[in-house]
Amino acid sequence: MNSKLNIRDLDYQQLVKELENLTKEKFRAKQVYEWLWYKSVVDFEEMSNLPNTLRKLLDNKFYIDFLEIIFKQESKDKTIKFLFQSIDKHKFEGVLIPSQNRITACISTQVACPLNCSFCATGKLGFKRNLSSGEIFEQIFKLNKLSEQIFNKKLSNIVIMGMGEPLLNYENVLKAIEHIMDKQSLFFSPQRITLSTAGIVEGIKKMADDNLKIHLSISLHSADDKKRSLIMPINKKYNLDSLKKAILYYYQKTKKRITYEYLLLGGLNDSLEDAKKLTEFTKISPCKINLIEYNHSSDSLFKASSKKNTEDFINFIENKNLIVTLRKSKGQDINAACGQLANKNENFNN
Numbered sequence: 001m002n003s004k005l006n007i008r009d010l011d012y013q014q015l016v017k018e019l020e021n022l023t024k025e026k027f028r029a030k031q032v033y034e035w036l037w038y039k040s041v042v043d044f045e046e047m048s049n050l051p052n053t054l055r056k057l058l059d060n061k062f063y064i065d066f067l068e069i070i071f072k073q074e075s076k077d078k079t080i081k082f083l084f085q086s087i088d089k090h091k092f093e094g095v096l097i098p099s100q101n102r103i104t105a106c107i108s109t110q111v112a113c114p115l116n117c118s119f120c121a122t123g124k125l126g127f128k129r130n131l132s133s134g135e136i137f138e139q140i141f142k143l144n145k146l147s148e149q150i151f152n153k154k155l156s157n158i159v160i161m162g163m164g165e166p167l168l169n170y171e172n173v174l175k176a177i178e179h180i181m182d183k184q185s186l187f188f189s190p191q192r193i194t195l196s197t198a199g200i201v202e203g204i205k206k207m208a209d210d211n212l213k214i215h216l217s218i219s220l221h222s223a224d225d226k227k228r229s230l231i232m233p234i235n236k237k238y239n240l241d242s243l244k245k246a247i248l249y250y251y252q253k254t255k256k257r258i259t260y261e262y263l264l265l266g267g268l269n270d271s272l273e274d275a276k277k278l279t280e281f282t283k284i285s286p287c288k289i290n291l292i293e294y295n296h297s298s299d300s301l302f303k304a305s306s307k308k309n310t311e312d313f314i315n316f317i318e319n320k321n322l323i324v325t326l327r328k329s330k331g332q333d334i335n336a337a338c339g340q341l342a343n344k345n346e347n348f349n350n
C-alpha cells in the first residue's frame with residue numbers, strides 16, 4: 001500500500017487525468033468517481049461496471065482509505081459509540097446520539113488532538129495525524145448506514161465535535177462535507193451540519209471568506225483570558241480579543257448566529273462574575289449559549305458545578321435576554337459524552 005496513492009485524495013479533475021493515463025475511455029473517470037463518492041465502495045473489485053483490466057490497473061496504482069469498525073458500545077440512553085480503525089491502524093471514535101425524533105452523528109476529524117484542553121480525554125492521547133477527506137466522508141457514510149439499520153432513520157444532524165480540532169484540518173473537512181452535501185451522495189443540508197472549534201482564528205475567518213453554509217460553534221468554556229488559558233492552552237496563541245475579532249468578522253460576512261459551548265466546571269468558571277464575562281463576550285453578535293454539565297470521573301481534575309451555581313448562572317444569562325440551554329451530556333456511562341472520547345477505553349492504543 002505504501003507506494004500506492006490514496007485515490008480519494010484526488011479531486012475530479014485529477015481523477016480524470018489519472019484515468020486518461022490508464023484507459024482511452026473518457027467516461028470511466030465519472031464511473032470511478034461515482035463508486036468512490038456516491039456508493040462509497042472500498043474495493044476496486046466492487047466497481048462492477050469497470051472492465052477487469054481497469055480494476056486491476058487501478059488496484060496496482062491506488063488504494064482506498066477505508067475504515068473498519070472494531071468496537072461498539074451502547075449507553076443506557078441509547079447513545080452508541082463506534083471505534084473506527086484506519087488502514088494504518090489508527091483509531092478514533094464516532095458517536096450516534098438519538099434524541100426525540102433526531103439522530104445526530106458526532107464525528108472526529110483528527111486522530112487524537114494537538115490542543116490538549118485540560119478537561120478533555122482526547123487531548124491526553126497524543127496527536128497522531130489528520131484524518132483524510134476520504135476517512136471523514138467514510139465515517140459519516142458508515143454512521144448514516146448504521147443509523148438506518150439501528151434506528152430506522154437517516155442521520156438528521158452532523159456535529160463536527162468529536163476527536164480533534166476541525167479547523168486544523170480545514171481542507172479535508174471541507175472536502176468531506178462537500179461530498180456529503182452532494183445530491184448524488186447523502187444530499188445533506190448544510191443547515192444541519194455544525195462545526196465546533198476551540199477558536200482557531202484564521203480558520204474562523206476562512207470559513208467566513210469561503211461562505212460555508214454550515215453552522216459555527218465556539219468551544220469557549222471561559223470568557224476570562226487567565227482561566228481560559230489554564231484549561232485551553234490554545235488561548236495563549238489566540239486570546240479572547242483575537243477570537244472576538246474573528247467572530248465579529250464571521251458574523252459581518254455571514255450574518256449567521258454563533259453557538260457557544262460552555263462546560264460548567266465547579267469553582268472554576270461557574271460564578272456570577274464568570275457569567276457576566278460570558279454575556280459581555282457574547283454580546284458582539286446574535287448567539288445561543290449551550291451550557292454543558294461536566295462529567296465527573298474519579299480521576300478527573302475538575303468537578304461538576306453545583307445545582308445552585310448552575311441555576312444562578314442560567315438565570316443571570318436569561319436576564320440579559322440571551323438564549324441559553326443546559327445540555328445534559330449523553331452517553332456518560334460509555335464515555336461518549338463531551339470531552340470523554342477515548343476516556344478509559346482499553347481498545348484505544350494508537
Ligand code: SF4
Nearest residue numbers: 113116117120123164
Ligand atoms: S476539547 Fe476539542 S480541541 Fe480541546 S483537546 Fe479535546 S478534542 Fe481537542
